Amino acid sequence: MNTNQPWLPPGKNCGLCGEDTCKSFLRAVNATQKSYDDCPFYRNSEGCCTESESKCSYGPVDVLGNDYDFILKPLPGEISARKIVLPFRGDMVDKLEIKAGDIVVGRPMGAGCPIPHVLQVIKADPVTGLLYTWVVGPKYSRDRDVKDVVAYHMVGFEGIAGHIRKEPTLGYRHTFLPGFCMMNLNHTGLVNMVLQKEEGPHIRIENILILASKE
Structure with a gap:
């Protein structure tokens, strides 16, 4: 991308660029030590986040032909829906000195997913060991320092509900498709926050399991 185009970061001072x-x-950037692409909020000339799901298309069912209530999409300007995880050992946050901006890899054991995920940390809570992350994909683990937590509990997700067939309802267990899911498999979870926003329902959903079939 052309780093000479006029663009300013959002002023969040989030530290995710390092x-x-x-x-x-x-x-x-001006000293050529960084590029605009290092900012997760950088938008290209088409107005799309560089690593967002905005170019994805979704079918009416998941890979097994199962219906979903909605697709969980990123919050405005973000890379993916937020994923909240807890390493199997909560002290890993301290031991590996995990902080905002770090790249973490691990497999969500217990929920049924066989694929390790590469995550970018938004926030690391040293008290609970919880990591608030974006799913960024395997290319982020190349030529970067990666902190391997091996396995983690998939606590929840937060994002915007799109392609809605059944309106997200507080206290209701929904079937949904995470927009970043490489397997394109439905998940289920309990909705415990619904905020009506211009972009659509901003929801948090926890107690996550992968739904492999209708049976």
Whole structure:
């Protein structure tokens, strides 16, 4: 991408680019130590996030032909729906010094997923050991320092419900398809937050399991 195009980071000072502030990030870009692509909020000339799910298309059913209530999509300007995970050993956050911006890899054991996921950390809670993350995909683990937690509990997701067939309802267990799921398999979870936003229902869903069949 052309790093000379006029663009400014959002001023969140989130640190996910590896810099403390957006201003220091811009200084690093100007010094050719960073590129705009290092900012997860960077948008290309088409207005799409560089690693978002905006180019994805979805069929009416999952890979096994099962219906879903909705597809869980990213919050505005984000890479993927947020994924909340808990390493099997909660002290791994301290032991590996996991912090915002780190790339973490591990498999969501217990929920039924056979595939290790590559995650970018939004927030690491040293008290609970919870990691709030985006799913960023395997290419992020290449030529980068990766912290391997091996296995984790899949606690929940947070994002925007789209392609809605059944409206997300507080306290209801829904069948949904995470927009980033490489296997294109339905999941189920209990909705425990619904906020009506312009983009659609902003929901949090926990107690996650993969739904392999209708039986």
